[in-house]
C-alpha cells in the first residue's frame with residue numbers, strides 16, 4: 001500500500017467519532033469477562049483489540065455493536081457505551097438505538113439470495129439518515145472494493161466475500177466500523193492482504209475502526225492503538241506502542257474453572273443419581289422456560305406483526321422470496337400428488353370393499369359418492385394438505401431462518417437497523433396465509449379429478465354427470481359458487497398457515513451455535529408444526545360438526 005497515503009491517514013485521523021466505555025462489565029454465566037472498565041477508543045483510528053482465545057473478544061464486539069441485550073439468557077452486561085465526543089450524556093448516543101455501528105462479520109453474513117450489488121443497495125436503502133443522499137451508488141461501492149458483480153454471492157471467493165461485506169458495511173454510512181476476526185482461517189499472505197485492505201479503507205473513509213483479533217502478528221502493523229482484553233485482570237487495557245512486542249507474553253490463556261478440592265466425594269451410584277437429578281431439574285426448568293417464552297411470544301405476536309416495512313420495495317422482495325419458498329412449484333407437485341393419492345384411494349377402496357356388492361352397491365352408490373365428496377372436501381384433503389405444508393414448508397422456513405441466524409445474517413440485519421420480524425416474520429406469515437389455501441385448493445382439485453376418473457373407470461355404466469350430481473350433494477352451494485362449509489375449510493387453512501409460520505420462524509430464530517442446532521430446529525419444527533396442525537383439526541372438528 002502507498003506509504004504516503006498511510007502516513008496521511010495517521011496524521012488526519014480526526015474524522016469519525018470516538019467510542020467510550022463507561023463502567024463496563026460483561027459476564028457470561030458466572031464468569032466475568034470484563035469488569036469496571038472505562039476507556040475511550042479514539043476517533044478516526046484503527047484500534048486493534050487482542051486477547052487470548054476465549055477471553056471474550058467476540059462477546060465484547062457484539063456488545064459494542066448493540067447485538068446483545070443487557071440481560072441476556074447467558075450473557076449480561078452493564079455500564080454504558082457512548083458514541084460521540086466526551087461531554088454531557090445527552091450529547092452521546094447509544095449504538096443499539098441509532099445503528100451507527102457497522103460490523104464486518106467473521107462469516108461475512110451476506111444475503112445469499114441477493115446479488116452482490118443488491119447486498120450493498122440494501123445497506124444504502126437502510127442508512128440511518130436517508131435524508132442525506134448516499135455518498136455513492138451500490139455499483140460504485142462494489143467497484144471500489146473490487147467485487148465481481150455478475151456472479152452470485154455464493155460463488156464469490158472468501159476474499160471477495162470479505163470485500164463485499166466491507167462494501168455493504170461502509171454503504172450503511174456507520175460512524176464506527178467493527179471487524180470481527182478479519183484474518184481468521186487465512187494463510188499469512190492472505191491475512192496481510194486483508195490487513196492492507198483494512199488500512200486502505202481507513203485511509204479513504206477515515207472511520208473509527210475497531211478490529212478484534214487473536215492474530216496480532218498480522219494486524220499490529222496497521223494498528224494505531226492496541227487494547228488487550230486481559231483475562232487475568234478481567235479488564236480491557238491500553239498497551240502503549242513501546243510494549244507491543246511483549247503482547248504475546250501478556251495474552252494469558254483463559255483459566256478454566258475447576259471444581260473445588262473440598263467438594264464432597266460421592267459413590268458412582270450417588271454421582272449418577274445426582275447427575276440424573278440435575279438433568280431432570282434442568283430439563284424441567286428448560287421446559288417451563290420454553291413454555292413461558294412461547295406464551296410470551298404468542299402474547300406479543302400481534303405487536304410484532306404490525307404491517308410495517310421500513311422500505312416497501314424490500315418488504316415486497318422478502319414476501320416474494322418466502323412465497324416462492326412456501327408456495328413454489330415443488331410444493332405444487334407435493335400437494336397435487338397427495339391430492340391424487342387420497343382422491344384415488346378414498347374412491348377406489350370405498351367401492352372395492354363394499355360387502356355384498358351386487359346388492360349393496362345399487363342402493364348405496366349415490367350415498368357413498370356424496371360421503372366421499374364431503375369427507376375429501378371437509379376433512380381428508382385439509383388434514384393431509386396442512387400436515388404436508390407443515391412438514392415441507394415449515395422445515396423450509398426453519399432452515400432458511402436458522403441458516404440466517406447461524407450465518408449471522410440476522411445480526412447483519414440488526415446492525416443495518418432492521419428488526420428481523422419486519423423482513424422475516426411478517427413476510428413469512430403473509431406467504432403462509434396466501435399459500436396454504438392455494439396449495440390446499442390444488443390438492444382438492446387433484447383429488448376431485450382423480451375421484452371422477454376412478455369412478456368412471458370402475459363404474460363405466462354411470463356417466464360423469466351422475467358422479468358430479470352425487471359427489472357434491474352434501475356440499476350444495478348455498479352461497480353462490482362457493483361450496484358449503486368453505487368458511488370452515490378456509491379458517492382451518494388460515495389458522496394452520498399462521499401457526500406453522502410462527503413456529504417455524506421462532507424455531508429458526510433461536511440462537512444457533514452449530515450446524516447441528518440448525519438441523520435440530522428443523523426437526524423440532526416438523527414435530528411441533530404437525531402436532532399443532534393435528535390439534536387445530538381436532539378442535540375445529542369438535543366445533544364444526
Ligand SMILES: Nc1ncnc2c1ncn2[C@@H]1O[C@H](COP(=O)(O)OP(=O)(O)OP(=O)(O)O)[C@@H](O)[C@H]1O
Nearest residue numbers: 028051052053054055056057058059060074075214
Ligand atoms: N452465546 C453464548 N452463550 C454462552 N457462552 C458464550 C456465548 N458466546 C460466547 N460464550 C462464552 O464466552 C467466552 C468468550 O467467548 P468469545 O467467543 O468472545 O471468545 P474470543 O475471545 O472471541 O475467543 P476466540 O479468539 O477463540 O474466538 C467463551 O468462554 C465462550 O464459551
